Amino acid sequence: MNMRPTELTTASDWLNKPVKALDSIAMYAAEERQKQLTKPAGSLGKLEKVAIRLAGMQGRVFPRADKVCIAVFAADHGIAAEGVSAFPQAVTAEMIRNFARGGAAICVAARFIAAPLAVYNLGTVSPTEGLPNVINHQIAPQTANFLYHPSMTPAQLTTAMDIGRSAVGDALTQQADKAQRLDLFVAGEMGIANTTSATAIASLLLSIAPEKLAGPGTGLDASGVSHKAMIITRAIEFHRSELKGFEQKGSIGDPLIALQYFGGFEIAALTGAYLACAQEGVTAVVDGFICTVAALLACRINPQAADWLILSHSSAEPAYAMLLDGFVSQPLLNLELRLGEGSGAAIAVPLIRLACALHNEMATFEEAAVSAAVSTIEAT
Ligand SMILES: O=C(O)c1ccc[n+]([C@@H]2O[C@H](COP(=O)([O-])O)[C@@H](O)[C@H]2O)c1
Numbered sequence: 438m439n440m441r442p443t444e445l446t447t448a449s450d451w452l453n454k455p456v457k458a459l460d461s462i463a464m465y466a467a468e469e470r471q472k473q474l475t476k477p478a479g480s481l482g483k484l485e486k487v488a489i490r491l492a493g494m495q496g497r498v499f500p501r502a503d504k505v506c507i508a509v510f511a512a513d514h515g516i517a518a519e520g521v522s523a524f525p526q527a528v529t530a531e532m533i534r535n536f537a538r539g540g541a542a543i544c545v546a547a548r549f550i551a552a553p554l555a556v557y558n559l560g561t562v563s564p565t566e567g568l569p570n571v572i573n574h575q576i577a578p579q580t581a582n583f584l585y586h587p588s589m590t591p592a593q594l595t596t597a598m599d600i601g602r603s604a605v606g607d608a609l610t611q612q613a614d615k616a617q618r619l620d621l622f623v624a625g626e627m628g629i630a631n632t633t634s635a636t637a638i639a640s641l642l643l644s645i646a647p648e649k650l651a652g653p654g655t656g657l658d659a660s661g662v663s664h665k666a667m668i669i670t671r672a673i674e675f676h677r678s679e680l681k682g683f684e685q686k687g688s689i690g691d692p693l694i695a696l697q698y699f700g701g702f703e704i705a706a707l708t709g710a711y712l713a714c715a716q717e718g719v720t721a722v723v724d725g726f727i728c729t730v731a732a733l734l735a736c737r738i739n740p741q742a743a744d745w746l747i748l749s750h751s752s753a754e755p756a757y758a759m760l761l762d763g764f765v766s767q768p769l770l771n772l773e774l775r776l777g778e779g780s781g782a783a784i785a786v787p788l789i790r791l792a793c794a795l796h797n798e799m800a801t802f803e804e805a806a807v808s809a810a811v812s813t814i815e816a817t
């Protein structure tokens with residue numbers, strides 16, 4: 438028997454903790470500084486906006502993006518049994534071993550930006566004990582197949598979200614130099630079939646039919662994508678009586694129910710991590726499609742969480758663009774990435790650092806003795 442979400446939220450009281458408010462004075466001062474830098478106003482586009490937002494998050498006019506921690510959440514999915522991925526389920530654990538050996542894209546990106554990488558295995562069919570930098574939790578070998586069962590029990594959902602939260606705590610406490618604040622938390626995921634899970638959740642949150650959202654993930658062909666959409670449609674129909682409030686646009690359904698019925702352990706951990714970041718006042722850099730669905734869940738649980746999220750890049754997964762309403766800012770990059778692992782978020786870090794450097798180090802019109810724009814030119 439499934440417990441209702443109200444019992445679940447009671448179990449994880451921290452979900453209801455308020456999100457830290459942005460420092461509006463620092464943000465205003467950063468906005469004023471941008472206007473004084475030697476360039477036409479707005480000409481550095483999203484780089485200006487990200488520096489101003491970071492100023493608000495960090496409570497200082499001169500923000501930084503030096504200290505970065507990366508956490509990758511990995512888990513297996515029961516829905517993989519329905520043939521919804523181009524790759525076999527064994528790849529999840531195999532890639533965790535690759536993360537531990539330093540051979541995955543996220544490992545290279547982590548070294549490139551000098552950020553520590555922690556991998557959290559929340560449950561894989563093949564265990565991954567004794568690997569360096571891999572923290573094993575093994576909630577279950579995999580989620581239940583959501584075509585026939587809710588993916589998780591309420592207790593498993595609570596555990597997975599708590600692990601995401603504690604990963605943020607780990608990142609805050611593990612810093613070698615405690616005096617230096619954590620500037621950015623990069624979260625990633627690994628889980629064969631997790632685009633099916635994320636698409637099902639997106640379908641509920643956005644009230645958009647699965648056939649309009651399903652995409653290739655790791656590389657399905659057109660018939661594979663149709664099969665994936667059909668599986669999601671059947672699963673939503675199967676659980677329909679438990680999915681109150683998701684029937685139409687502007688849905689008021691409980692995001693925790695969507696997560697419990699269709700989520701993966703790693704998606705729940707990501708959702709918990711984004712909420713914890715917002716509560717602790719840590720900027721989270723959001724990766725691709727799966728991470729952005731988790732970020733959307735976090736924002737449905739607490740809309741103020743959006744203040745603490747930087748969307749790093751537009752995933753090539755076709756449904757990505759449909760997730761974007763409701764976020765404070767739009768993705769920084771479009772590199773046609775669809776890898777996951779937190780790779781796109783880590784790739785965006787040097788750009789965020791550059792946005793801070795431009796904001797902090799450019800000369801003002803006054804300092805450089807450059808004439809500022811005349812405020813208005815009267816029409817003749
Ligand atoms: O982040 C993305 O935008 C993204 C888009 C497509 C696939 N992925 C990755 O690919 C895996 C899921 O793909 P699939 O086809 O098995 O559902 C999972 O490990 C994700 O990290 C990630």
Ligand SMILES: Cc1cc2nc[nH]c2cc1C
Pocket residue numbers: 524528532626627628655776777778
């Ligand atoms: C090889 C491989 C690497 C990945 N990294 C994230 N998702 C992935 C999926 C596959 C298949």
